[in-house]
Amino acid sequence: MRMLPVLFRLAWRYLWRNHRRTLIMVGAITVGAWAMIFMTSLTRGMVDQMVRDGISVLPGHVQVHNPAYLDDPSIANRLPYTDAELRQMFTDDEFRAWASRVRVPAVVSSERESRGVTLLGIDPEPERGFSFVDYDAVEGRFLDGPDDSGIVIGKELADTLETGVGKRIVLMSQDPDNEIADRGFRIVGLFTANMPNFEKSYVFIGKHTAQKMLRMGDTTTEAVFLGDDYRNVEPTWERVSAAVDGGVVVSRWYEIDTYLGAMLKVMDGFVLVWVVVIFLALSFGLVNTLVMAVFERIREIGLMLALGMKPSSILGQIVIESMLLLLVGLTIGNLLAWATVVPLEGGIDISVVAKGMEMFGAGSVLYPKLYLGDVILADVVVLILGFLASLSPAWRASRYEPVEAITKVE
Amino acid sequence: MAAVRCVDLCKTYRQGDQDIKALDHVSIEIESGGFVCLSAPSGGGKTTLLNAIGGLDIPDSGEVWVAGQRIDQMSKGQLADLRLANIGFVFQAYNLIPVLTARENVEFVMQVQGVPAAERRGKAVAILDEVGLRGLEDRRPAEMSGGQQQRVAVARAIVSKPALVLADEPTANLDSKTSDGLMELFTELNEHHNTTFVIATHDQRVMAFARRVVHMLDGRIVDDVEQNAA
Numbered sequence: 173m174r175m176l177p178v179l180f181r182l183a184w185r186y187l188w189r190n191h192r193r194t195l196i197m198v199g200a201i202t203v204g205a206w207a208m209i210f211m212t213s214l215t216r217g218m219v220d221q222m223v224r225d226g227i228s229v230l231p232g233h234v235q236v237h238n239p240a241y242l243d244d245p246s247i248a249n250r251l252p253y254t255d256a257e258l259r260q261m262f263t264d265d266e267f268r269a270w271a272s273r274v275r276v277p278a279v280v281s282s283e284r285e286s287r288g289v290t291l292l293g294i295d296p297e298p299e300r301g302f303s304f305v306d307y308d309a310v311e312g313r314f315l316d317g318p319d320d321s322g323i324v325i326g327k328e329l330a331d332t333l334e335t336g337v338g339k340r341i342v343l344m345s346q347d348p349d350n351e352i353a354d355r356g357f358r359i360v361g362l363f364t365a366n367m368p369n370f371e372k373s374y375v376f377i378g379k380h381t382a383q384k385m386l387r388m389g390d391t392t393t394e395a396v397f398l399g400d401d402y403r404n405v406e407p408t409w410e411r412v413s414a415a416v417d418g419g420v421v422v423s424r425w426y427e428i429d430t431y432l433g434a435m436l437k438v439m440d441g442f443v444l445v446w447v448v449v450i451f452l453a454l455s456f457g458l459v460n461t462l463v464m465a466v467f468e469r470i471r472e473i474g475l476m477l478a479l480g481m482k483p484s485s486i487l488g489q490i491v492i493e494s495m496l497l498l499l500v501g502l503t504i505g506n507l508l509a510w511a512t513v514v515p516l517e518g519g520i521d522i523s524v525v526a527k528g529m530e531m532f533g534a535g536s537v538l539y540p541k542l543y544l545g546d547v548i549l550a551d552v553v554v555l556i557l558g559f560l561a562s563l564s565p566a567w568r569a570s571r572y573e574p575v576e577a578i579t580k581v582e
Numbered sequence: 583m584a585a586v587r588c589v590d591l592c593k594t595y596r597q598g599d600q601d602i603k604a605l606d607h608v609s610i611e612i613e614s615g616g617f618v619c620l621s622a623p624s625g626g627g628k629t630t631l632l633n634a635i636g637g638l639d640i641p642d643s644g645e646v647w648v649a650g651q652r653i654d655q656m657s658k659g660q661l662a663d664l665r666l667a668n669i670g671f672v673f674q675a676y677n678l679i680p681v682l683t684a685r686e687n688v689e690f691v692m693q694v695q696g697v698p699a700a701e702r703r704g705k706a707v708a709i710l711d712e713v714g715l716r717g718l719e720d721r722r723p724a725e726m727s728g729g730q731q732q733r734v735a736v737a738r739a740i741v742s743k744p745a746l747v748l749a750d751e752p753t754a755n756l757d758s759k760t761s762d763g764l765m766e767l768f769t770e771l772n773e774h775h776n777t778t779f780v781i782a783t784h785d786q787r788v789m790a791f792a793r794r795v796v797h798m799l800d801g802r803i804v805d806d807v808e809q810n811a812a
Contacts, residue, residue: 185681480666
């Protein structure tokens with residue numbers, strides 16, 4: 173340990189002995205670090221948006237269903253609890269938000285067209301915070317409450333049905349006895365969504381209105397719960413699981429939408445691969461710099477060994493030099509990444525390629541997201557790999573015989 | 583106890599197709615507090631003997647004893663410890679670490695030894711003053727003349743008062759006045775601190791300061807003369 177100050181001093185001074193070479197290498201590391209973090213933030217932003225959009229449609233981090241509902245989402249497989257019972261089991265202050273809703277397949281018809289949709293019977297107020305629909309941006313109005321007799325559909329669906337606000341459409345589904353349950357609704361609002369597909373697939377009516385239409389009493393098909401972080405849903409899952417009995421299944425969001433769950437894991441792996449690939453490109457420059465730095469001071473290494481410095485200290489000196497080089501480059505790269513990502517967090521319009529992105533479940537605006545964990549991951553991976561890459565030149569330097577090194581002719 | 587004892591040392595180098603006998607059955611004993619010059623023409627074996635004594639080069643056969651320890655069988659780490667604790671080196675050229683200032687070069691060995699910062703700084707400034715380099719403490723080697731650099735190297739070699747100083751042509755790059763000043767400094771350290779000096783040289787002026795001159799030729803000791811120092 174007592175050698176560390178002198179090793180740091182020597183490493184730092186030697187680093188700037190050939191400042192042009194060092195600056196070029198620092199520049200390369202800076203650009204590499206920036207690219208790692210910037211690309212990661214774009215990827216994270218995209219995945220984040222996909223997951224958030226996905227969760228807003230599911231919606232919620234944790235859901236409670238009748239066990240048969242997940243395979244057959246029909247009214248027959250509704251929850252065994254009434255709304256009143258659910259309100260006794262869960263209170264508002266336990267979760268960021270929670271709601272129960274009716275969600276069944278249905279057919280919607282205008283005078284011109286018919287389409288298969290997902291009918292959502294909701295109480296709009298509890299869902300305001302996590303719905304994929306911005307209530308205030310609805311053309312016309314959104315539902316007033318669970319007893320609202322109107323219907324809100326997506327703009328794309330309205331275009332398909334060739335209808336609009338103020339016109340009537342018919343909604344048809346099945347009641348618990350498998351009898352046709354249908355009713356005419358007046359369109360009170362048209363919503364827009366990040367994902368055009370959502371606009372085609374979902375229609376909203378009041379929860380009580382849905383319960384009456386489907387003749388299901390005070391029951392619903394699902395209860396949804398929102399925690400603080402979609403990446404950490406365990407506390408919410410545990411709380412909900414503790415409150416219900418064995419007659420229902422409590423699912424985390426990634427168990428319901430396995431595609432989204434798998435995507436999240438794939439992206440974690442992708443980030444790591446991306447960091448390693450960039451580093452491999454950098455490592456050639458790093459090793460070359462260190463080899464040159466060692467080669468041009470063989471005699472000085474011989475002198476240090478002759479004066480009583482141990483081979484391990486020579487090895488340490490070269491490794492520290494490598495680490496300092498990386499730290500300087502990473503620090504500047506991190507700052508540069510922060511300076512470029514933060515101004516873009518408001519969103520990048522990628523509507524030019526939105527159709528293609530939609531295939532992956534992403535919207536037309538990309539919100540880059542800078543996570544401290546990703547920055548730390550990139551930096552730690554680079555430092556560990558940089559340490560390993562520097563071992564070879566450092567080992568060679570420490571193996572010199574003092575007398576041979578001192579008499580080395582350049 | 584002898585400061586240095588070499589017994590039947592042999593060392594052969596391969597140069598092209600030829601084997602060069604740098605040391606050919608050399609035996610020598612140097613008393614503690616001795617002031618010895620190894621004199622030989624180029625290729626005579628004096629630097630090889632000096633390197634063997636300093637543990638910088640391992641002989642093919644024979645024994646090397648320094649400060650009562652046999653060093654020719656020591657590991658690299660043990661040799662580094664021995665050099666750090668007991669031996670000061672002055673080489674002919676490329677003596678200094680170019681990225682450190684004169685004071686930092688002098689402090690280098692003490693820093694590796696673990697001497698506290700304030701103590702080593704005080705000692706370094708004092709010894710630089712003693713070798714006539716006051717005011718040049720913060721200069722880097724590239725900003726000093728060859729003679730000034732050599733004096734920094736001498737200051738570094740003697741600052742921690744090693745029992746043995748090995749100097750290879752220490753005056754090769756110095757003018758006669760600086761050379762005399764350096765030898766007087768060596769003599770003073772030898773007399774006042776009982777530091778043993780072994781100096782490889784073919785400079786007659788340097789030899790005049792030694793109490794013992796060992797002449798070598800083709801890797802063998804051919805003459806060993808006690809004399810009255812200047």
